[in-house]
Amino acid sequence: MKILVIGSGGREHALAWKLAQSKKVQCVYVAPGNGGTACDARLQNVPITDIHALCDWAQSEGIGLTVVGPEGPLSQGVVDLFRSRAMRIVGPSKAAAQLESSKAFSKAFMLRHRIPTAEFETFSDAALAHAYVERKGAPIVIKADGLAAGKGVVVAMDTAQAHEAIDWMLSNDTGVVVHNEGGARVVIEEFLDGQEASFMVLCNGLSALALATSQDHKRLLDQDLGPNTGGMGAYSPAPIVTPEIHAKVMREIIRPTLEGMMKEGTPFTGFLYAGLMISKTGDVKTLEFNTRLGDPETQPIMMRLKNDWVDVLWASTEPSVHSDALAREVHPLERIELIWDRRVALGVVLASHGYPQAVRTGDLIPSLPKETEDCAVFHAGTAFEAGQWKTTGGRVLCVSALGGTITQAQQVVYDAIEHIHFEGMQYRTDIGWRAKKGI
Numbered sequence: 110m111k112i113l114v115i116g117s118g119g120r121e122h123a124l125a126w127k128l129a130q131s132k133k134v135q136c137v138y139v140a141p142g143n144g145g146t147a148c149d150a151r152l153q154n155v156p157i158t159d160i161h162a163l164c165d166w167a168q169s170e171g172i173g174l175t176v177v178g179p180e181g182p183l184s185q186g187v188v189d190l191f192r193s194r195a196m197r198i199v200g201p202s203k204a205a206a207q208l209e210s211s212k213a214f215s216k217a218f219m220l221r222h223r224i225p226t227a228e229f230e231t232f233s234d235a236a237l238a239h240a241y242v243e244r245k246g247a248p249i250v251i252k253a254d255g256l257a258a259g260k261g262v263v264v265a266m267d268t269a270q271a272h273e274a275i276d277w278m279l280s281n282d283t284g285v286v287v288h289n290e291g292g293a294r295v296v297i298e299e300f301l302d303g304q305e306a307s308f309m310v311l312c313n314g315l316s317a318l319a320l321a322t323s324q325d326h327k328r329l330l331d332q333d334l335g336p337n338t339g340g341m342g343a344y345s346p347a348p349i350v351t352p353e354i355h356a357k358v359m360r361e362i363i364r365p366t367l368e369g370m371m372k373e374g375t376p377f378t379g380f381l382y383a384g385l386m387i388s389k390t391g392d393v394k395t396l397e398f399n400t401r402l403g404d405p406e407t408q409p410i411m412m413r414l415k416n417d418w419v420d421v422l423w424a425s426t427e428p429s430v431h432s433d434a435l436a437r438e439v440h441p442l443e444r445i446e447l448i449w450d451r452r453v454a455l456g457v458v459l460a461s462h463g464y465p466q467a468v469r470t471g472d473l474i475p476s477l478p479k480e481t482e483d484c485a486v487f488h489a490g491t492a493f494e495a496g497q498w499k500t501t502g503g504r505v506l507c508v509s510a511l512g513g514t515i516t517q518a519q520q521v522v523y524d525a526i527e528h529i530h531f532e533g534m535q536y537r538t539d540i541g542w543r544a545k546k547g548i
Contacts (some may be wrong), residue, residue, distance in 0.1 A: 110419065113138045113155070113167050116178025119458075119489035119507040120404035123411040124176055124418075125152050126485065129421040138172070144498045145488025145506075150193055160187040168194055174201065176422060177379070180256055180401055184210040184287075188379070189232065197426040199311075200379035201400045205370060206373040208381075208398040211289050212261075212296040213254045215398050222369035224362055226395045227386075235279050238295055242271045245299070252397075253278040254294035257286045260465065262337060262397075264300070271297075300373065303388040304543065305396065306347045307406045310383075311421070314376045314429040315367050316440035318421075319494030320349040321413055321449050323406040324543065329465065331539045338345050338465045339504060343406040344455040344515065349387055352499070358385065362395055379423070408487050408509040409454035416448055455518040456509035457526065457540045461490065462533020464503040472531045474498040474505070484510040484525050500531060515541045 110133050114125045122145050129137045129151035139146040140163055142154030157163045159184055167175060175191055177183055177200035188205035200206075207214040219226045231254070232238035242249060242265075251274040253261035261278070265271035278286060279293045286293070306324050310317040323345040329335035350358070362383050370377040382399035402410075411418075416510040463471040470490070477486050477498070487509060490502020508525050512518030519541055526536065 110134055110173040111136050111138065112180060112419070113172045113175040115140055115163070115175065115182055117141050117143050118178065118404055118488075119487040119504065120402055120407040121178040122146055122489070123408045123509075124178060124402070126487070127411040128176070129400075129416060129417045131417050133417070133419045138170075143488045143501070144491030144493035145242050145486070147493045160185055160190055161411075163187075164190050164194065164196075167196065173197065173362040174419070174423060174426065178401060180206070180209055180399065181398055184256060186245070197423070199422050199425055201377055201535070202375065204375040206400045207379045208366075208377075209400040210256055211254055212252045212397070213289075213294055216296055218369060219395060222365050223224055224365050224369075224395055225393065227301050229296055229298040231294055231296050233279070233292060233294045233355040233372040235275060236273045238279070239272055239454055241297055242268055242275070247271055248300040248371050250300055251275055251278065252296040252298065253286045254296055255286050255288045260285050260339070261339075264337065271272045281382045300539070301386040301394055301396070303386045303392075304349050306350050306385045307343070308350065308363075308383045308385055308408060309402060309406070309410075310363055310379050310381050311425050311442065312367060312380070313425050313427070313440050313442050315371060315376050316429065316442045317359070317363055317367060317381070318425070318442050318445055318447065319355070319363075320447065321410050322355070323403070323410055324349065325403060325406055326537060326540055329535070329537075331537050332542070336465055338406045340403070340458060341460070341537045342455070342457045343403070343409055343509075344453060344541045345406070345409045346453070349546070350385075354387060354391060354393060357382065357393055361393070366398070371400050373505060374408070376429070381517060404489075405456050405458050405504075405507045408456040408507045412454040412456075412485065412511055413450040413452070413510050414447070415450060421445055421447070428538070450511060452511045452513055453518045453544075454509060454511050455515065455522055455541050456487075456507045457522050457536055458504050459506040459508065459526070459529060460504050460535040461502065462535070464535060468503040469533060470500050470502065472500045472533060474500065474529070474531045476528070477506075478525045478528045483512070484508070484521050486529075505531070505534075519545075
């Protein structure tokens with residue numbers, strides 16, 4: 110089978126890397142890919158980003174299965190386009206992808222279906238938004254209603270920061286936020302205290318297969334200090350997600366979400382990512398939904414997965430027929446049992462100079478350690494030109510490894526990082542610290 114992975118980041122490199130391990134695969138194409146996928150003999154880059162041109166290419170090439178990595182193509186309707194030509198693709202429809210592409214839609218959906226989340230209000234008028242912040246005070250959370258490449262959420266610890274975020278997000282020339290129909294809007298939420306975790310499931314209608322749990326590290330600096338980023342590292346499993354909390358999330362968040370989407374005529378397929386906030390008392394609320402796998406969580410999760418990933422994704426694309434909105438059937442996805450390496454997997458992101466604000470690109474990466482059975486380097490913001498890797502984005506690499514304990518996984522990763530250098534390289538030295546301390 111020929112397989113296509115859409116995207117250019119570390120998540121897509123990890124997905125393609127895992128798919129290429131299947132004996133069922135002839136070739137894994139990555140569109141447009143990056144410097145790492147360009148140098149992997151098992152993978153082949155396709156320099157196409159327009160979804161219509163990509164669909165034409167996939168059809169002519171005889172692609173058997175397509176997997177969508179990032180949120181952008183989903184919000185553009187790439188899944189609807191491929192399905193209109195009877196091509197198998199993993200991902201949600203454009204309508205279902207609103208769970209991520211519109212924070213306002215997502216919060217209103219959660220309210221309608223009684224899915225636990227933070228209290229919120231939505232504003233398009235800056236004056237009203239500023240007044241709301243003055244009434245509520247800080248800390249408070251400001252979210253852009255639109256895709257923002259991981260930069261659309263500001264956890265404001267004081268009102269000045271909140272006001273600044275509102276003005277930036279409601280501006281028409283941020284250069285980052287892609288506003289939805291109806292213009293710029295912000296969602297303002299209450300601040301929730303606790304520990305975050307990433308909970309991802311592979312879905313088809315009412316069927317859901319939970320992936321291994323993970324925990325991301327959003328802040329740039331050690332001990333969760335500094336500005337928010339797209340993610341500086343992750344590990345799996347996440348001890349904070351106990352069996353009891355796992356069952357609660359499936360019962361109170363995942364199941365009502367799938368049922369709600371079905372009732373509203375937008376059945377969900379593909380990856381559903383629930384960002385959780387877990388309090389010290391075990392209370393769980395939904396911070397946000399993403400309609401794709403997380404990055405950098407995907408990298409350690411793929412390191413732990415023992416199943417043939419092709420079989421799993423193929424099953425998720427089997428048709429699901431429901432005689433009414435909540436009819437149940439045994440979907441092939443529900444017959445799969447995922448098998449995970451018992452070891453811990455941990456990934457550390459190496460970022461460019463200036464990330465996440467003013468990113469510098471073009472720095473050379475002289476060499477990288479060779480892949481081993483327990484350690485791999487996944488590329489994100491890289492290109493391979495004239496025999497050299499160079500940086501092309503904010504998050505450049507994700508060094509990922511397996512270890513018997515969190516400490517052992519850290520040791521393997523940070524030993525590998527000692528052999529990597531580029532000017533301005535930034536990374537955290539404490540990824541996994543919460544699991545290590547049992548916090």
